[in-house]
Amino acid sequence: MLFAVFFPLLLACLIPFLSRYKHKVHTGFFVLLAPLSIFLYFVSFIGHDFEPVMKSYPWIPSLDITLNFHLDGLSLLFVLLISGIGALVTFYSIYYLHKSERLGHFYVYLLLFMAAMFGVVLSDNVFVLYTFWELTSISSFLLIGYWNHRERSRYGALKSMLITVFGGLSLLGAFLLLTVITKTTSIHEMIQQADLILSSDYLPLIMTFIFLGAFTKSAQFPFHIWLPDAMEAPTPVSAYLHSATMVKAGIFLIARFSPIFSTNEWFFIIVSGIGIITLCWGSYMAVRQTDLKGILAFSTISQLGMIMAMLGFGTEAAIFGAVFHILNHATFKGSLFMIAGIVDHETGTRDIRKLGGLMTLMPISATLAFFGTFSMAGVPLPFLNGFYSKEVFFESTLELNNTSLAFAEILRTAIPYLAVFGSIFTFVYSMYLVFGTFRGEKHLDQLPKKPHEAPIGMLIAPSILILGVIIIGLFPNLVNESFLAHTASAILGEAYHPHEIKFWHGFITPLKMSLVVVGVGTVLFIFRKKWSGVYQAIPGRLSMNKVYDTIVNGTKTVSARITNSYMNGSLRRYMALILAAIIVVSLGTMYLTDGFTIELHPDTLADIKLPEILVAATMAIAAITTIFTRNRIAAILILGVVGYGLSILFVIYRAPDLALTQLVVETITVGLFLLCFYHLPNLRPRTESIGFKSVNLIISIGFGLLMTLIAISAHSSKWYSTIADYFIHTSHDLGGGDNVVNVILVDMRGLDTLFEITVLGIAALGIYGLIKLRAKKGAE
Amino acid sequence: MSDLVKSMDSAVETVSIICIVFISISILMLLYRVIIGPTNPDRAVALDTIGINLMALVGLIAILLETTRLNDVVLLIGILLFIGTIALAKFLEKGVIIDRDLD
Numbered sequence: 001m002l003f004a005v006f007f008p009l010l011l012a013c014l015i016p017f018l019s020r021y022k023h024k025v026h027t028g029f030f031v032l033l034a035p036l037s038i039f040l041y042f043v044s045f046i047g048h049d050f051e052p053v054m055k056s057y058p059w060i061p062s063l064d065i066t067l068n069f070h071l072d073g074l075s076l077l078f079v080l081l082i083s084g085i086g087a088l089v090t091f092y093s094i095y096y097l098h099k100s101e102r103l104g105h106f107y108v109y110l111l112l113f114m115a116a117m118f119g120v121v122l123s124d125n126v127f128v129l130y131t132f133w134e135l136t137s138i139s140s141f142l143l144i145g146y147w148n149h150r151e152r153s154r155y156g157a158l159k160s161m162l163i164t165v166f167g168g169l170s171l172l173g174a175f176l177l178l179t180v181i182t183k184t185t186s187i188h189e190m191i192q193q194a195d196l197i198l199s200s201d202y203l204p205l206i207m208t209f210i211f212l213g214a215f216t217k218s219a220q221f222p223f224h225i226w227l228p229d230a231m232e233a234p235t236p237v238s239a240y241l242h243s244a245t246m247v248k249a250g251i252f253l254i255a256r257f258s259p260i261f262s263t264n265e266w267f268f269i270i271v272s273g274i275g276i277i278t279l280c281w282g283s284y285m286a287v288r289q290t291d292l293k294g295i296l297a298f299s300t301i302s303q304l305g306m307i308m309a310m311l312g313f314g315t316e317a318a319i320f321g322a323v324f325h326i327l328n329h330a331t332f333k334g335s336l337f338m339i340a341g342i343v344d345h346e347t348g349t350r351d352i353r354k355l356g357g358l359m360t361l362m363p364i365s366a367t368l369a370f371f372g373t374f375s376m377a378g379v380p381l382p383f384l385n386g387f388y389s390k391e392v393f394f395e396s397t398l399e400l401n402n403t404s405l406a407f408a409e410i411l412r413t414a415i416p417y418l419a420v421f422g423s424i425f426t427f428v429y430s431m432y433l434v435f436g437t438f439r440g441e442k443h444l445d446q447l448p449k450k451p452h453e454a455p456i457g458m459l460i461a462p463s464i465l466i467l468g469v470i471i472i473g474l475f476p477n478l479v480n481e482s483f484l485a486h487t488a489s490a491i492l493g494e495a496y497h498p499h500e501i502k503f504w505h506g507f508i509t510p511l512k513m514s515l516v517v518v519g520v521g522t523v524l525f526i527f528r529k530k531w532s533g534v535y536q537a538i539p540g541r542l543s544m545n546k547v548y549d550t551i552v553n554g555t556k557t558v559s560a561r562i563t564n565s566y567m568n569g570s571l572r573r574y575m576a577l578i579l580a581a582i583i584v585v586s587l588g589t590m591y592l593t594d595g596f597t598i599e600l601h602p603d604t605l606a607d608i609k610l611p612e613i614l615v616a617a618t619m620a621i622a623a624i625t626t627i628f629t630r631n632r633i634a635a636i637l638i639l640g641v642v643g644y645g646l647s648i649l650f651v652i653y654r655a656p657d658l659a660l661t662q663l664v665v666e667t668i669t670v671g672l673f674l675l676c677f678y679h680l681p682n683l684r685p686r687t688e689s690i691g692f693k694s695v696n697l698i699i700s701i702g703f704g705l706l707m708t709l710i711a712i713s714a715h716s717s718k719w720y721s722t723i724a725d726y727f728i729h730t731s732h733d734l735g736g737g738d739n740v741v742n743v744i745l746v747d748m749r750g751l752d753t754l755f756e757i758t759v760l761g762i763a764a765l766g767i768y769g770l771i772k773l774r775a776k777k778g779a780e
Numbered sequence: 781m782s783d784l785v786k787s788m789d790s791a792v793e794t795v796s797i798i799c800i801v802f803i804s805i806s807i808l809m810l811l812y813r814v815i816i817g818p819t820n821p822d823r824a825v826a827l828d829t830i831g832i833n834l835m836a837l838v839g840l841i842a843i844l845l846e847t848t849r850l851n852d853v854v855l856l857i858g859i860l861l862f863i864g865t866i867a868l869a870k871f872l873e874k875g876v877i878i879d880r881d882l883d
Contacts, residue, residue, distance in 0.1 A: 610797065611841065614804035618811055625815045637823045637868075638814055644834055647853075651838050656849045659838075660856055667860045674871050 001055045001069040004041065004079070005118045008034045012111035019104030027103040028094035031111060035086035038118070042079050045071065050486045054124070063127075064185045070124035073486025077323065078121035078245075078252055081330050085244045085465075086114050092338050092461035093236035095454075096345065106146060106234070113139035117245050121252055125185050126175040133171065133213075136249060137164040140241050144233040156229035159548065163226045167216025171253075174209030177202050187256060191493065194260045203264070210257060211270055218250025220308060221278040224301045225544045231293040235341030238293060243300050243333035248326060251304065254311050255322070259493030262314040269408050271312030276418045278305025283425035287432060287528070288535050292340040292350040295433050296333065299376065302422060303329050306393060309415070313396050316488070316496060321392030323487045324501075327479065328375070328385040328472065335465035336372040336433075339365050342458055343437060348448030352433075357442035361451045364459055366438040371466045375473070377430035377521070378423060380514050385472035387514070388501055394419060394510035420513050427521030432528065476501040576699055583702045586710070596709060599716035611652055619645035632680070636673045640666060657741045796844045800837060807833050824868045831861035 011034050019027040045053075052072040059067045071079070090110070097103060116139055119132030138161075145157030179185050181200050182193045190197065197203065214220075219227040230242050241247070254271060261267040282302025289295045307329070310322035342365050343358065344350045359366040374381065378390030397416040444450070472479060481498045488496040524531070566577065590596050622641040629635040643666030650659035727740050727748060735743035745753050810833065813826035835857045842850040 611800050611804065611837075614801070614808070618804070618807055621808075622811060622815075629815075631817070631820070633820050634815075634817060634823055637820075637827055640827060641811060641814060641830065644830065648834060648837060648841075651841055651850055651853060654845060654847070656853055659850075659853050663853070663856055663860055667864050670864070671867055674867070678871070 001053070001071060001122060002057055002067065004038045004083075005069070005115055005122060007038065008111040008115035008118070012108045012115070015108045015111065016104050019107070022099050022103050026094045026099060027107050028090055028097070031107045032087060032090045032094075034111060035083045035090060035114060039080065039083035039087055042071075042076065042083060045076055046080075046483050048482050050076070050482075052490075059128070065127045066125055067128055068124035068186060069122040070188060071122060073483075073488070073490040074252070074255055075121045075490075077326065077484070077487045078248070079118060081248070081327070082114065082117045082121065082245050085240060085330055085334050088334065088461040088464055089236045089240040089338075092239070092341075092458060093234070095458040096236055096341055097234065106143075109139050109142040109146070110237070110240075113143065113241065113246070117249070120249055124187050126178065126187060126190075127185055129187070130168070130172050130175055133217075133249065134165070134168050136246050137161060137168055140164070140230075140246055143237045143241060144230045146234055146237065147232070150232065152229075153232040156226070156232040160226040160230045162552070163216050163223055163548075167213040167223070167250075170209040171213030174206050174213065177206050177209070181206075191259045194263075197260055198264060204266075207261060207264070207266065207270070210253065210261075211274075214250035214253040215274060215308075216250070217253070218247050218304050218308065219278075219301050220250070220274050220305060221281050221301075222544045222547075224278060224282065225548055227301055228289075228294055228297040231291070231297050235293070235337060235344065238296070239334050239337030239341070242297065243337050244330040247300060247304055248307075248330075251307050251311065251322075251326065254308065255491045258311060258314065258491055265405050265408055268312050268314060269405070269411060272309045272415065273312070273411055275305045275307070275309030275312055276415055276422070278302065279309060279422040280305075280418055280425070283422045283429060285539075286429040287425055288532070289429075290352050292343060292352055292355075292433070292437065293337070295352070295429055296337055296340060299426070299429060299433075300329075300333060302426060303333065303376075306419075306422070309419075310393060310396055311491070313400055315396055315399060315401065316492065317392060317399065318396035319491050320484065320488045320496065320498070321389055321396050323484050323491065324392060325389035327484065328389045328469070331465045331468040331472070332372045332375040332386060335368060335462040335469070336376065338458075338462040338465070339369045339372065342454040342462070345458070346449065346454055347451040349446075352436045354443055354446045355437045356440040357438070358451055359438040362438070362453050364453060364463075366434075368459070368462050368466045369434050369438060371469055372462075373430040373434040375469050377427040377518075378514060379427075379518060380511070381473075383470050383473040385469050385476065388473070388476050390423065391510045391514060392501075394423075394513045398509055416513070420516060423513075423517045424521045424524065427517050428525045428528065431521070431525045435525075576696065579699050579703050583699065583706050586706055587702075590709065590713070596713050597716045598712055604715070604718070609652075612649070615645050615648050615652065619649075632677050633674070636670055636677065639673075640670045643669070655741075657739070793844065796840045800840050800844075803833050803837050803840070807837075820872055824865065824872060827868070828861060828865045831857055831864070835861075 011031065015027060015031070018030045021027075050073065052070065054071075055069045057067040057069075059065050090107075093106070093110075097106060113136060116132045116135035120129060120136060123129035123132060141157050141161040144160055145153050147153045148157075178190055178197065181197055181202065182190050184190060184193070197206070200206070216223040227242060227247065231238055233242070258267070279302045282298045282300075282305055286295050286298035286302065289298060303325070307322045307325050310318040310325070313319075340350060343355065343362070346362065347355065347358070349355065371384065375384040375386030378384075378386050380387050380391075394416070397419045400412045400415065480501055485496050485498040488498075566573070619642050622638050622645065626635050626638050626642070629638060643662065647659045647662040647666065650656075650662055727744055731740045731743040731748075732738055735747040737743040737747070807830055810826045810830045814823045814830070817823055835854050838850055838854050838857065842848070842854075
């Protein structure tokens with residue numbers, strides 16, 4: 001199983017070398033090896049006696065993250081879809097992509113995606129699952145933006161990236177919460193502890209996060225907006241990612257976790273509610289599209305909504321219907337995308353208004369499209385698989401469990417009607433898709449190319465898929481007991497006993513619903529031009545895309561405004577902000593932790609002598625005067641008084657070395673200031689507003705106050721005795737000197753001195769460099 | 781004898797403190813001159829005199845603290861004061877302290 005996940009990755013590493021020979025052999029043929037072999041390997045698991053397989057490979061055992069691969073019925077269904085459709089899509093892409101394209105890139109991304117999808121569906125460890133989940137987002141981003149010279153491609157790729165990664169990150173949050181609650185990282189162990197999770201306080205948060213992850217990935221309302229824009233990808237990508245595999249990852253996630261959450265009423269309300277809304281909205285909007293792939297994108301959205309709704313119902317029939325429809329949807333939607341690609345390839349356009357009457361020109365594609373769309377519409381014919389799952393869907397909407405919540409009760413009664421509503425529009429767009437393309441008038445003059453039937457290689461993949469549609473349609477029980485029953489029991493968490501799928505159940509309500517769909521749908525389709533004005537009213541100018549664009553652009557403008565509001569380039573502003581922040585944080589901390597202590601004990605405080613007072617008073621007067629002095633030279637000279645006063649304080653406090661140094665430094669500093677001031681231009685003094693000045697005053701007083709408070713506090717709380725005695729006693733014996741300060745500087749703590757010397761050296765070099773190495777005028 | 785020494789000590793101390801107070805008052809008055817000005821040469825001269833007062837102050841403090849270690853400080857102030865005042869004077873006179881071209 002490790003092989004299944006990592007073989008595509010391994011192959012992806014080799015593709016750049018193999019793609020050099022692309023003019024002799026199309027790179028796709030090498031790629032075909034991976035999905036085909038994996039498909040053949042996993043097909044052997046199908047059967048009545050299927051038992052879940054668990055394989056474990058260590059990855060980060062200390063964090064309880066192991067590559068646990070768990071193959072149960074659900075995984076098996078998805079693995080077969082991914083590998084099977086992967087093989088067909090690869091085969092199709094060989095004929096679709098010309099050799100002049102950058103094939104190496106394309107297939108590397110595709111294999112990356114394939115491996116990521118295998119990882120998602122096989123992982124039992126939530127963090128491994130998340131890793132692969134993000135890998136699908138990234139590889140899908142790369143594939144959507146494959147033709148990166150197009151602006152729309154880049155837009156679509158970015159949009160899908162933002163939305164799916166948003167969901168992915170919230171999923172990580174859910175996984176972390178689940179891990180914390182259950183103390184395990186394994187999904188099947190979490191399912192065993194479902195009661196613990198359901199009784200947890202974090203349950204609403206977990207469910208929201210998981211739903212966000214699943215709904216963004218599966219393009220559920222209102223996160224569906226990325227999928228139509230993802231149609232800028234090459235058609236094989238659309239067929240593979242955006243119909244059969246990646247968009248079903250969210251479905252997979254909900255199915256995987258439904259044994260835990262399905263007993264919760266909100267699971268039903270949210271999943272079914274969102275699913276049914278997505279179904280209706282997607283199918284409603286699909287009729288409005290003019291681009292073939294646009295129709296298919298909205299159709300995918302609506303079909304995913306239908307599957308999601310069935311998962312939300314949680315009844316046996318509904319789960320089976322969901323599983324069945326996952327399979328059916330993958331077959332017919334994959335083929336329809338490929339046919340849309342063929343039409344695009346052979347006529348040069350995907351605009352349905354320009355197409356028409358292609359049936360006689362492309363008979364094989366037209367036949368395939370007929371089968372695909374009729375199956376999608378759920379037309380009651382015994383050789384179309386779409387009908388069966390649609391009927392199971394109708395059946396399941398009618399037999400929902402009674403609930404206690406009033407809101408859920410309303411939803412329960414509304415669901416059958418909404419289901420019929422959505423299905424009517426599904427019928428309409430399906431008919432529109434096939435008849436608009438292949439019937440009606442020919443507009444050959446409007447087509448960029450002269451249309452003709454596609455090469456046989458291109459038709460093979462959709463033909464196989466349509467063959468699947470028909471085979472499942474004719475013999476629905478072929479996949480029932482041996483295959484889908486295992487999937488359903490994996491989702492239900494208990495053994496599912498399959499019922500025989502029959503075409504004719506008698507004249508019962510689901511069939512009546514189907515007939516209503518076909519009847520009303522036909523009428524709506526025929527008079528489509530008459531009522532299409534309704535789209536002017538709903539959605540009209542409303543759309544989720546606008547919301548998305550507003551959010552993305554709004555974030556840019558708002559953050560730019562916020563940044564510009566405080567990053568105005570003024571050092572004064574920054575200084576004021578820094579000091580204010582320090583004041584608020586420090587005072588807040590002192591206040592909250594009760595950190596301010598005053599201890600005026602005579603033992604710890606020395607007597608105040610007259611000389612000290614006098615010197616301090618002199619310094620204070622000089623310092624305050626400096627602020628109010630207008631003359632620069634005078635300000636410097638007065639500041640010099642403060643410096644000299646400090647040196648006298650050093651003298652009084654018996655620090656001759658410090659006093660010496662301070663005197664010299666002060667003198668040099670004053671000299672340097674004078675040197676600078678000589679070169680300053682004579683600018684007019686700036687006049688600041690009173691408000692600006694008073695804010696500065698408050699901040700400076702506050703900062704001074706803060707420092708005073710900290711100093712008093714620090715002095716009042718001496719917890720340990722000083723180590724000064726050690727230096728005083730040992731400086732002669734150990735350091736060989738009687739000047740304790742100097743012994744400390746060069747012997748005891750010589751390293752500090754070394755680096756202070758370094759600082760001075762750097763400063764000197766810097767000044768020399770600044771003066772000497774001036775760039776020439778005009779140079780940057 | 782010891783009484784005499786003691787009274788001598790206390791006399792020295794008292795005298796020193798009185799001197800310190802007077803010098804401090806002198807510094808404060810000089811500070812007034814530095815602040816008020818009115819011209820920069822006034823400030824320079826006042827600063828120079830403050831320096832001389834500082835020398836005296838340090839000397840008195842040395843007496844008070846009964847130490848000889850502060851003698852360096854007194855000498856240093858003397859040298860710095862001389863250099864500083866010359867530099868200031870040159871700055872006020874010519875605007876530069878170090879001439880660029882001597883020839």
